[in-house]
Amino acid sequence: MQRQVLDYINEESVVELLTKLIEIHSPYFHEEKVMFFTYEWLKEKKLYPQFHEYEENKITNFKGTNVIGRLKGKEKGPCILLNGHLDTVNVCEGWEKDPLKATREGNKLYGLGALDMKSGCTALLLALEAFKKTVKDFKGEILYSFVSDEEGPYGLGTNATIEDGIVKDADVAIVTEPSSGFCGVDFPCLCLGARGGYNYRVEFKGTAAHAANPEKGNSAILDCAKVMMELKNSEMMKDPKLGKGSTCIIEAGGGGQACSVADTAFFTVFRHIVRGEDKAYLEKELYEAVKRADIKSEVKMIFREGPSHESQGFNPYIVEENQPYVNQIIESIENVCNEKPQIAYFSSIGDFNYLGSRLKVPTFVFGANGGNYHTANEYVEIDSVIKTAHVVYEFLINTLGLN
Structure with missing residues (x-):
């Protein structure tokens, strides 16, 4: 044979x-x-x-x-x-x-x-x-x-x-x-x-002001940066086989108006996960990072839409x-x-x-x-x-x- x-x-x-x-x-x-x-x-x-x-x-x-x-x-x-x-x-x-x-x-x-x-x-x-x-x-x-x-x-x-x-x-x-x-x-x-892994976007809404008087506004970009740093410091679960997950900021941006405090900003994450980490866990992880960052901007988390419910992420x-x-x-x-x-x-x-x-x-x-x-x-x-x-x-x- x-x-x-x-x-x-x-x-x-x-x-x-x-x-x-x-x-x-x-x-x-x-x-x-x-x-x-x-x-x-x-x-x-x-x-x-x-x-x-x-x-x-x-x-x-x-x-x-x-x-x-x-x-x-x-x-x-x-x-x-x-x-x-x-x-x-x-x-x-x-x-x-x-x-x-x-x-x-x-x-x-x-x-x-x-x-x-x-x-x-x-x-x-x-x-x-x-x-x-x-x-x-x-x-x-x-x-x-x-x-x-x-x-x-x-x-x-x-x-x-x-x-x-x-x-x-x-x-x-x-x-x-x-x-x-x-x-x-x-x-x-x-x-x-x-x-596994999920992709999500975090949006920030601050307050605009003239760049000559930044203290009168609230920079969404600065708040965005603070949360990114806190999120990277989050403690992740450890799986006996798969190890730990990882957080990768794959995109960031905001503002754009001339001579103005940025009132909008965002960043996008690809988060590799292990068993026990799911969408609810990631949402909790993010908002705990927001709390630690002690910011004033409004924050919204949006998971990437998938062709179907089962294909929104990878388990x-x-x-x-x-x-x-x-x-x-x-x-x-x-x-x-x-x-x-x-x-x-x-x-x-x-x-x-x-x-x-x-x-x-x-x-x-x-x-x-x-x-x-x-x-x-x-x-x-x-x-x-x-x-x-x-x-x-x-x-x-x-x-x-x-x-």
């Missing part, structure tokens, strides 16, 4: 497919070409793909496309969801190589999305092909979703698969985000959960280490890599949050090693992509194989 698998998952097949994916420019909200390519690739391999089209009309007015499919066994068994996103961030400044051309240097392959996460999608595609070609009968079902707009503000692609009921039957999920690359640890690295989740699927994926990693994976927890958010917290199924993040994700000169280590594909294949065999 192993020899057959190597016909489909090897250095040549990984580099060839990953190169093609990298060289299709697919920033979020512009994924049509890469979705069509992936659909045609899966169709050629007789893996029964379908286009899943969705619309988000409340905020973005975006019409998106996912590529989904199912492989059903002859007997009842677990449903394994394989999820990956085919979009990337936009090209940033500072690239020393062409970001839209795959460039190989030894074990590294450079290009936009090489690590995050066209490497993971390559691993899933080749694992699916190998399974289809080498396994005649199995129990259960494989459900795959190659989605759009993970890098955008709401994870619209995976959100749509959940809200449209496409992935409701999943019993366990694997998301091949680059766990080693993101966590900064050697491959193999298995993430058993992730912090944290963990997979308990005694969960049966944990043992199976660790065994699969050991069989391929000849070593146990390092266990970690993702510090940021992604589609895995939606799957782990909303579907409430064990959701593993396992993928390649590399560097410079979301910045210039992004690269992936080729051997880690090969091993990721083999681990996914091994997990499918171990979980769905007939005795």
